[in-house]
Amino acid sequence: MTAPTTSRRSPLGLVSAEVLKIRTTNVWWLFGISMVAVTLLALGLNMLITHYQLSPPLDQMSEESRMQMEAEAAAARSTAGLIKITANLMTSGQYLGLLFALILGALVVTNEYFHQTATATFLTTPHRTAVIVAKFVAAGLFGALFWLVATVINLVVTPIYLSSEGVAVHLTDWPVIQSVLLSLLAFVMWTIFGLGLGTLIRSQIGTIIVGIVVYLVSDILLNILAPLLHNWIEKDWVLGLPVIAPATASTIMITPGRAFEHAPPQWAGLLVMIGYVVILGGLGILLTRRRDIS
């Protein structure tokens, strides 16, 4: 047998191996296609809502509600209102997209246990921290790819739609760009979130179920509980408490201004997300380092 040429082991090679693992299974393009569908659907829905915000149907309304609707439409048509609308349109599809990112991240690590490939992986690279970091990077790249798919669609449709509504297009305003970039950060963060969760739980189906519950249910639950709690503790910050639900935190992080009434500022959402990523990512590395692979 011919001896192989000198090996060049590098961190980049490790990332390339992890990318190849994702690329040689069906998951990534299935999610990619779903991403297109979800973005188109969300964009359509957002355009419909925006249309009624900008031009509410005023006939057949009482004088009082007509005046209120007109005031709201005027607020929506203001520069601040249009920026918020544009940022919302430009991040269409991310609500479910982030869930895809979470599941992809979870699969990247649970596949190793489900298909018993962890042995081969850690034989090839006994430095487990390096393996997990390479997984973070590779999964993050695919998270970014999902974001790119959504963003390209939104970027094509949003200006055409806004022009058709006859309002100014604020694509290049900083809050909009910031929102789109923070959305990229969210996609990357949610893949790491999923990866960390996967190392914690290891069971593929278990991780996906817990991931979906954490993503969807904690958000809804806290948004129900916070107003109830507010009846006991009548402070405004209580209404901002849903920020500790990761999905709410990432919405707050991305939305320019306030995501909802009494919502904490954007940086609070960012901090909560960083907290989750550091804790789950760190736990992932720690557990993987200590764990027996058998």
Next chain:
Amino acid sequence: MPDGRIAVAGLTKQYKTVRAVDGLSFEVEPGRVTGFLGPNGAGKTTTLRMLLNLVRPTAGTATIGGLRYADLPDPVRTVGAVLEASAAHKGRSARNHLRVICRAAGLPDRRADEALDMVGLSTAANRKFKGYSLGMKQRLGIAAAMIGDPRVLILDEPANGLDPEGIRWMRQLLQALAAEGRTVLVSSHLLSEMEILADDVIILAAGRLITQGPVDTVLGSMGGAGRTRVRTPDPAALTAALGEGAKVTTDVDGDLWVTGPDAVAVGEAAHRAGVVLHQLTTERPDLEEVFLELTKGKADIR
């Protein structure tokens, strides 16, 4: 570059209630095939996994060429391992499975094809792993182990799932690799196969070393001298001729089993007494007998 000597010293693994490996020490020499034998649950797999940094030892050390596996500068080019649970993603092709290893190990992608060629899987290279037979999976495991042309090979039950032709192929491969000066450590419970394949054996039971050494030495250690089997039309005359020093028993076929004098002495005694012999054979215990004797009472399920 470290040499291929495997050294295990005081290796211990304590699970919650079970001491799977208990102060195990042994050495494995390069250039020889070493059989790693023990009943189910003896701690073979745990030991191999500790050697490969997959399982964390409670105490003791396991090194390859003086280094722990995790400290090897280039593990894939130093050690190749085929473990029982080695597997690939069911939806991934064999070629892609090996390419992943190449990328991580910094080897060129062509090594994947060369390794597949070596184990005779080239025609199935693009087939998904879920369509592989047990024997093909075992061959893919060997391809993965050989991808970095390592000087040390560690195999856990490699014959599982192989057909007779595959077992022979494996035997010839491992013996050829050992002849090239590589270290080959192979665990198995197929004792007849190991008797043909191995130069040295390590026998453990209940997590402890029972014996270690060249196969012939281990076989010879049992029951002192071997037994001699004699077939003669006149057993009474022969028994008388052998005298007091020999212990003679008769089996169901009417053959005599002589313990004490060896075949030469039996032949000479028969000649002097004028007894006709139809058969005269030295029977040494086989590995299976020795193994069962050595591990008797130590193989309880723990």
